[in-house]
Amino acid sequence: MRALDLDYMLGLVPVILGYVPLTLFMAAVAMVCALILASLLAVERVVRVPGLDWLVILFISFFRGTPLLVQLFLFYYGLPQVVSVLTQINGVTAAIMGLTLHFAAYMAEAIRAAITGVDRSQWEAAQSIGMTQGQMMRRIVLPQAARIAAPTLVNYFIDMIKGTSLAFTLGVTEMMGATQKEASGSFLYFEAFLVVAVIYWIIVEVLSQGQKQLETRLGRAFAR
Template sequence: MRALDLGYMLDLVPVILGYVPLTLFMAVVSMLAALVLASLLAIVRVQRLPVLDRVVALFISFFRGTPLLVQLFLFYFGLPQLLTALEGINGVSAAIFGLTLHFAAYMAESIRGAILGVDRSQWEAAQSIGMTQGQLLRRIILPQATRTVAPTLMNYFIDMIKGTSLAFTLGVTEMMGAAQKEAAGSFLYLEAYLIVAIFYWVIVETLSVGQRALETRLGKAVAR
């Protein structure tokens, strides 16, 4: 049994580090877009808008019921065959698009649950003083739902960062893609994949610390 090539692993650190910004960029952009889309989907589900409610339910069912990798391949390799406007789509755009739609489906259900979790008496009180549905959601329901769902959304963001590792299957050279190329050139697969695993681990643990701090702060706010 051979020992790990520690020198190679140390040399690989700055290489992988150079692709961290791209990984975080894809995750952050996807998260922001997914949050907007998920909020709209959740509101449609809560309001039970005719026709739209069934369309949204089908959307959520599809993206929750199929693997993320299949969805990425569908957007990058499949849809350009039908839509000529997508023929020039690059791997980064396809990855962001796929991550956005995939996680929006999950986040929509979490946001919907948080909205419905707000005491019904608050809905009735707001309506009794003449608030419109938009005012009710914006001023009373969504602020409370946000406190409830924030830790869950952080979990989705962590999952999204890990999901960016699939972007290398679309030809994107992010952290996983860089590790794959280095491993293919050196044949030191264990060392390359171990280093990239440590990078993901450090990023996730850093975010987990922030998540715990957020939960503590939100808990104090609710207690007051």
């Protein structure tokens, strides 16, 4: 057993912090895209558009049923061989695409369950005043489902932030990639990966604080 090289670790912190924006960028873009896609998928699963339903079921099944890493490799290394326009795709884009589709599949199920959890009377009230189905979903049902789904969705977001580390396998130099490079220069693997682990941890903890605020905000209408 040897002592940790603290100076090396401290020196590494600013280097890795420099890649935090890229990690957050990938996670944020993927989260927004995944939320939109998941909402569409979830609404479809609830209202069951004939002819579309099986496609959505297949989509969710595939992206939940296969590892994220495999999906990323499929997009980045595999698809460009088959579809020529995708040869231009860079690692960051491929990672965002993969994270979006993968997590949309999970989040769709969470949102679908939340939609079903919205009281039936809310649907009927919306229908009774002559709202179209789209208006009812957008203005009444989804906002209430968001409150029910929020804790689960934040969990997926956390998972997604950590999932961005897989982008390093697509040659993207993000937090994990940068750490790997540093470590292979210094051979201080334990120190390097410990630093990056702690930085991920802190990011997630900061976000968990935001979760409480988000839940208070979404629950505001329901406070007595």
